[in-house]
Amino acid sequence: MSFNSLLILSLLIILPFSFSELNGQCSGKNGICVYTSTCAKFSGTLYSGFCPNDPNDIKCCDNIKCTANGQSGKCMFTSQCSGTTYSNLCPGGNDFKCCVDNPPIDIPISSKSLKDLVTSLLLFEEGVNPKGICVPYIDSLGYPTIGYGQLCKSEKVTSLEQANAACSSYTANCSAKKAKEWLSKEIDQKINCIQNNDNTNAAYTNASNYRKAILISMAFQLGCGGIAGFKKTLSYMTNGDWANAATEMLDSLWARQTPNRANRHSYVIKNNGCGNFCKDYGWN
Numbered sequence: 001m002s003f004n005s006l007l008i009l010s011l012l013i014i015l016p017f018s019f020s021e022l023n024g025q026c027s028g029k030n031g032i033c034v035y036t037s038t039c040a041k042f043s044g045t046l047y048s049g050f051c052p053n054d055p056n057d058i059k060c061c062d063n064i065k066c067t068a069n070g071q072s073g074k075c076m077f078t079s080q081c082s083g084t085t086y087s088n089l090c091p092g093g094n095d096f097k098c099c100v101d102n103p104p105i106d107i108p109i110s111s112k113s114l115k116d117l118v119t120s121l122l123l124f125e126e127g128v129n130p131k132g133i134c135v136p137y138i139d140s141l142g143y144p145t146i147g148y149g150q151l152c153k154s155e156k157v158t159s160l161e162q163a164n165a166a167c168s169s170y171t172a173n174c175s176a177k178k179a180k181e182w183l184s185k186e187i188d189q190k191i192n193c194i195q196n197n198d199n200t201n202a203a204y205t206n207a208s209n210y211r212k213a214i215l216i217s218m219a220f221q222l223g224c225g226g227i228a229g230f231k232k233t234l235s236y237m238t239n240g241d242w243a244n245a246a247t248e249m250l251d252s253l254w255a256r257q258t259p260n261r262a263n264r265h266s267y268v269i270k271n272n273g274c275g276n277f278c279k280d281y282g283w284n
Contacts, residue, residue: 028050123282200215
């Protein structure tokens with residue numbers, strides 16, 4: 001065998017192992033290995049270092065948005081999609097398609113605004129003091145509270161006397177109408193802080209209104225800094241992996257402290273619907 005033949009044979013043996021497959025899945029990250037120009041064409045986000053040994057103009061491309069049948073979706077490998085896939089809307093081969101979440105079978109698509117959805121959810125989850133909406137109480141985590149879950153002070157208390165003292169400025173101005181105003185203002189603040197954090201905003205932007213309502217509820221309960229700590233959960237949400245996001249969020253101190261609320265929230269994140277508690281949430 002000639003030297004040239006040996007060289008060609010050697011290259012044929014080496015090359016498949018030197019380059020990761022074009023249009024294949026990124027190594028250690030969701031997304032697809034494509035030419036940078038292709039990623040730009042589809043308005044995706046480029047990530048370096050996840051297509052090892054490929055040429056410089058082939059990189060990992062993710063966060064590729066798509067629209068099918070009037071519904072927003074995301075381009076991903078079909079094995080990762082738990083909804084419906086649509087062809088010819090994404091780069092790559094036949095195994096990389098537009099994935100759109102299936103609408104939940106247990107709740108109709110609501111015409112309610114996001115603000116209305118989260119308000120009715122919080123009216124149920126937060127509840128009120130049975131002694132009166134303007135009577136301070138200690139919430140399940142030990143914080144002084146009044147109205148519809150309005151936090152009076154970000155320090156835990158151990159007695160109703162301490163709760164009354166912490167809520168004194170709220171008590172002086174409290175009414176049923178005022179409690180609704182406090183709730184509305186707090187929701188707006190939580191939406192704003194979620195959108196001002198890169199990690200929480202990426203998950204929030206990728207979510208339906210039902211799932212957005214859950215993120216706002218978690219921020220209402222834990223603060224924006226609290227939900228920002230759910231890094232794996234948020235990463236799954238950003239990538240449209242709602243099943244793993246739902247599982248991951250239950251592996252937390254929050255879920256152990258308020259298991260019923262956490263289980264309801266996890267259900268919505270996974271199913272994009274509200275199961276047998278639709279009436280409680282006012283979503284039916």
